[in-house]
Amino acid sequence: MPAHLPALTTQADRLAALGLLPDDGPLDAAALRSAAAHLATHAPDGSLLVVHPRHLRPSTLAPHLTRSVRTRSGTVDREGFVVVDMADADEFAPTGLEEPLADVYAVVGPDRGEDLANWSPAEAAPELERRGRSPLTLAEGLHWVLQAPDALERNRCFMTIGSRLRKADGTFDTRTPALWISNGTGRDGSQRRGAAKVGWCWWGNRHTWLGFASAVSRVA
Template sequence: MADFDAGTEFDRQVQTLVDLGYPGLAGMTDTAFRGLVAPLRGPVLARAATTQPPTGRVPFLLVVSRALVPLEEAVPLTTLVGKSSPGVIERFYAPGELERFVSLKELEVPEADVYVAFDIDRGEEFCGVVPLDALEAVAGRDRTPLTIEEGVAFITHYPQALAKNKCFSLGGSRLGDRRVPALWISKGAPKLGWCWEGNPHTWLGLASAGDRGH
């Protein structure tokens, strides 16, 4: 495996967010935004990986909360590798409904404007598996499903994570019904949609995280 430098990767992710215009969307200057994120560098370096994980896994993600930058503004900033079409939100989310898909309490997602999710796996092994069964398997490994914000962060920092037949559900955000949010590819762009928790799809796995910090 290739060597991995967590500090360099942290700086790259910060720069990616700045380049995409996150500070402006958050009503902040670039300097203020960098100052907001800077305290996360310590926790990241404290548990730094030294080797680059295999494809489909990443050591950490800087996750911006929807309270700071709404999903409706963050999703269009995502693109596929080599493509320029902006990410879209599936029309079958009713107006205002997306905001009601919130993180599960048991995930203990940090109540912070920006936080870190560690040890991310897009979960391609769960392609073709019923989401409910995938969620049970993930829980059995002391891991938790990604939230919508974490999924958006995943493809923002690693556009290559969203690939043909290797898309993923985001079971960490739920509305209390049978729908599970998911990210897939449509018309050459990322799309945030949802699928039923009891329906398997050959092209849809279940993404998960090891833990979170702030």
């Protein structure tokens, strides 16, 4: 299983160090650190710090999921990426869960749900509800891998079915966001082999190497 997450204040320091929050924005690094310190007073150890996607979009976070990859010429760092046929990743919204309205919140007890590998999203959603767990959103999954890179392991990756895209006619897009490691084939390109990848799977399909990330609760 993935390594224990660092303290919420340490997670805030990591996000601040990446320079993703503008100094003149509604949420700057100082406000982030203050929010993390407040959350640390009541969120359980091992919780995940999440900045609301109105401040940090999935497409902004993805390139920062850097992974060290061994190649014939040595070890290189490869950035994460969003697949070309999911350019609308930022439009996938929290669905079937209560996302805090706070700028910064904590996700309690994240788990990648590998015991549900080879279930379809359609099958896993009611099972997570039966267990009293809430599926992670795409943004939350990205924050998790950013803070704990080994949350993403080859053949042990996960879907984030807490995010779905509602179409103009009111029905849901059948794509389901997921995070896994690129094999560098097809449109990914060999230069992305080993990189963290934001992709998608069909709502009704099963995959032996994808679990379903979920949490116990969210704390603001």
